[in-house]
Amino acid sequence: MSLTKEQKLTLFTNLVRADLYDKMMYRRMMQGKLIGFYHPIEGGVAPGVGACTFLNKDDNLNPHHRGHGMAHMISKGIDVRTFLAEHTGKETGCCKGRSAFHFSYPDHKVYQMSGFIGHNFAPCVGWGYAAKRRAQGQVVMNCSGDGSYGQGRAHEAMLMAQNWKLPIIFFCENNGMSIFSTAKEMHPTENISSLAQGFGMPAVVVDGQDVFAVAEVALAAIADARKGKGPVFIECKTERFTEHDIGTPDLAGWEDRTPAQHEDMRKREPVNLATERVLADKTLTQARIDAIREAALKEIEEVEAFADASEIARPSEEELLANVFAP
Amino acid sequence: MSLTKEQKLTLFTNLVRADLYDKMMYRRMMQGKLIGFYHPIEGGVAPGVGACTFLNKDDNLNPHHRGHGMAHMISKGIDVRTFLAEHTGKETGCCKGRSAFHFSYPDHKVYQMSGFIGHNFAPCVGWGYAAKRRAQGQVVMNCSGDGSYGQGRAHEAMLMAQNWKLPIIFFCENNGMSIFSTAKEMHPTENISSLAQGFGMPAVVVDGQDVFAVAEVALAAIADARKGKGPVFIECKTERFTEHDIGTPDLAGWEDRTPAQHEDMRKREPVNLATERVLADKTLTQARIDAIREAALKEIEEVEAFADASEIARPSEEELLANVFAP
Amino acid sequence: MRTITLIGAIKEALAEEMRRDEDVFLVGQDVRGGIFPHTKGLIEEFGEERILDTPISESGMYGTAMGAAQEGMRPIVDFMFGGFSYVTFSECSVSTGQYHFLHGSQRSLPVVMTAGVGTGQRLANDHAMSIHGTFAHHPGIKVAMPSTPYDAKGLFKAAIRDNNPVMIPWHMGIMMLKGEVPEEDYMVPLGVADVKRQGSDVTVLANSVQLQNALKVADKLDGEISVEIIDPRSFVPFDMETLLTSLEKTNRLVVVDEDWESGGFASTISARVMEQGFDLLDAPVTRVCMPNMPVPGGYMEEYVAPNPDKIEAAIRNVCA
Amino acid sequence: MRTITLIGAIKEALAEEMRRDEDVFLVGQDVRGGIFPHTKGLIEEFGEERILDTPISESGMYGTAMGAAQEGMRPIVDFMFGGFSYVTFSECSVSTGQYHFLHGSQRSLPVVMTAGVGTGQRLANDHAMSIHGTFAHHPGIKVAMPSTPYDAKGLFKAAIRDNNPVMIPWHMGIMMLKGEVPEEDYMVPLGVADVKRQGSDVTVLANSVQLQNALKVADKLDGEISVEIIDPRSFVPFDMETLLTSLEKTNRLVVVDEDWESGGFASTISARVMEQGFDLLDAPVTRVCMPNMPVPGGYMEEYVAPNPDKIEAAIRNVCA
């Protein structure tokens, strides 16, 4: 499948936005203007954008926890003003300030961000079941990291998805790291996607630093899943440029990742790569690129202004207790 | 690896014993002389015998729940008089009558029979770790059914075993059934052992009705594991002639398994097959076979006499409370 | 009125609710064939799209329900034995209980969970333990348990129509208990206790099989000690009012619960009565619970678990 | 005496015990690098054979410990956050707790489990909930929790040398709390409570961060209300004697516990005091617990969880 010019433009725009959103979050965390923790996605921003830019509103999305799913969600068209408000404990937050990082956008079929790694797998079976039963072509985009595939839950979901031929895309953003642990040590084969073989599930490995390559693969998988061809595994080889979360040291095993390692991985920075591409194939001019960046910065400014202008959520204990159960 | 005459004799003897032990349990359950439940192993008796006959006393064994592990345990040389005593709630039971079907023979490295299917997988990682650290060549024989591989725990154990190159044999006794559910419906590929591919783990499929074929494969795997070659997956294709457990109907899905199905599977009854083989290759004479059978029946009579002569365990509540914690 | 078994009443509730609402479906292991009678035969009416068997993958199985509930469906997940819920406990307790609240009460999660629990089969701890107390400990999940066929049908219907996660185990010791059950549609609301027997000397709060045991003891003590028996029917929400009203009359309370003494729900009741009804008490609230040991297999559960003898002794003691 | 942090004291206990006994080892996720300071640097002394990082496979990770314990080793398993224990809950609660007893008390299972728990990080429920009550509910597992650096070192050493499974979480809200800790080897036995402050008007039973909160409140009330403060230090076994002895003097009890009101361990204490010390009480035992809601993220945990204001109000109320 080859991408149209318009598709490339959208992907590029989302990539720039996602990258800048991440930098905003990083900056705010350092400024003490976020609550809880934040897991930066710098260097790993392309897979989420490629996976989610062409999803429909009624497709299910499990956003990866890296970048707290912003790359995924803004690409899917979700207005994340209420996301930042949530991460700052504000009344206007998408979960009324109650959730810390456990955001939810049910109207866009983003139901949860579990605090338990690998707890995306089980419910995606239910989303897939509902999609199949309704037979309206919805798909489930299930994004998570290499580390999450250590969980037996991944096995159970792949097994059931393949048994029932559910429209689930197991989208693995393999940055080779799980906090301090390397995929090299934690998974015995070169590709996490070799797991798919156990279930006879088709799998594809793609350069996760190339947003266009990811999108091509994702579009094909989405189309197949919509047609009822069953689940598929997509593995993106990507990078984590930063420490795992802000405040944690940047280790591999128990030693600092070296400057040489950093230099090496940073050679393939996804926004730079995409910029080169769109300039080279004349999809965009430098002026257009600058404008996209400007617009993204302005959008983010508004997001921040919205969150900062909102009140801190301080409902009474009684109010909260009255909200534990649904009516 | 080809088996010696002596090895064949031992295997054949254990097969006959295992089969007769199972029939004794079935009979007793029907007579109301067992407590809890019993899961007959008729038709599926060869894998356990083949896997366990040549284990050392200090090898770890997770016996399959089918036949409540008797085929496995008697093959490993465990005196199961206390097993029947346990299953009849007697003081002389291997767990003082407290365990129902949760027997334990720690001196023989049979630590547990979990009531949760698939809960053999996690601890076998620890047994493998201990074996590797002690470096005395112990292996872990981890026997369980096709159904148990539905558990994510299986994935986690295979992953960690392969990462750490632990001496664990994932020994799958695939009888195509999990209570009423068929492996055809519950696993998407022909072989459960295809799961091993996900971890780059060697796997072999063997005719589980042929105790000699199983033993050959098991001996090779045990030898490799002792040498530190890491885990291996063995899948035995076997059968369950009876209902899942006594009192449950014999269904596939929600319909009775048909007489034709039964006739078909019973064509390859493991004791008959083995008998033909040992007669054909002159390992044993019919007279010798009869003697083996006689001896087994006598042994079982003694096991029953032992259990029946024992007192029902009725410790006081205080005594039991004093036994919750180890000193 | 016709009498049917408790397990038959559960089946009737499931079938009627599935008939009423297309979004109700059942997922479990071997529920098509029916390990226990309440799911047997449902496949014939509702088909494989709504009666789902999964591999032995408790997380995937529970996830089918959880995800479908997020999609607006109304799943019932059958764990077979109660202890099996622990295999996917992070999902079915924490993720489930926090879903509605933590997400700003935008969406509810109407998952019904059920399983057989309790002693009586001599299968030992992992096949015999209670789970209602554990689930009642985790906020955001309603918890109920029927003691009679009538309540079984009504509570299951209420659970299925509730917009929240509900854990509603049933006790294997009374699965074949018979009682009158209307053929009509009715609900027993969650959070309303039932005075199963009037009395004036002592109140006994008991559930499921222990409620039946308590009734026997009360009959035996009739003329000697007048025992009022309350069935909480649901633990979350819990009907404190009915209990305190009874205590105004009896001033004495025995709580019978097959869950463990340590951390079981009986402790919560005792503590709440202490705080809210201290002045009503003429004697300390006494609990009859599973002693703090794994439920032993073999013949021991008979005298170790709460039973009529233990209940009688507690009643006599609290009235002495 | 030198002062060190609570988390530093835990680290010292781990290192000393690993030095003392080759069979002690540590398994967790990212414990080599050290997500929390108590495991950081241990890899340098003890190497990869005894400081094990696993994939995000909680069952496999816990199984490493469980299996090794069955093999006679003495593993410590670090769950990182307490809630993650629920991911392998069937293993670490039921299978673990029943192991020794159900098997006829032939073999013990000396697994130590630990994890950071509690509020203070604004991370919400699954990263902030308490787990000690849940584990205390399941028989066969000892449960302890330190409130001071001194107790941390001593309790961890006792846990590691105990022949039973022990769950010993530590509260993230006091991980950097400093206190005097001897450099020598010593143990704080499991099952022995500590009177952390003498008083005569009311007894406050509190643990971990809430013990520290209670001490602050007692100081504030000094001269007005004389508060005795007891730290249970371990929940299973629980030192009832020390508590009842205190009640003989004060006749009033407030139990502070960050676990939920419903099914939390505070209820068990209240119920036991009712049964064993009813006549000692001049006022109902009052609990200050986490209200029955998922621990909210954001700024809400500050006023929702037990805190000095709530403790003070309860003390005043019970003494009124």
Ligand SMILES: Cc1ncc(C[n+]2csc(CCOP(=O)(O)OP(=O)(O)O)c2C)c(N)n1
């Ligand atoms: C059940 C559970 N175990 C452990 C953790 C701690 N944890 C948070 S993120 C993470 C690593 C995730 O790695 P991966 O899935 O590769 O995603 P990445 O962070 O690399 O993007 C871990 C171990 C957790 N949150 N939940």
Ligand SMILES: Cc1ncc(C[n+]2csc(CCOP(=O)(O)OP(=O)(O)O)c2C)c(N)n1
């Ligand atoms: C966690 C858990 N889920 C479900 C069950 C119920 N159960 C007992 S045996 C069994 C089937 C096991 O199938 P398999 O592993 O193939 O072994 P088989 O019985 O066929 O020999 C099931 C589902 C259980 N005991 N534990």
Ligand SMILES: [Mg+2]
């Ligand atoms: Mg990663």
Ligand SMILES: [Mg+2]
């Ligand atoms: Mg099977």
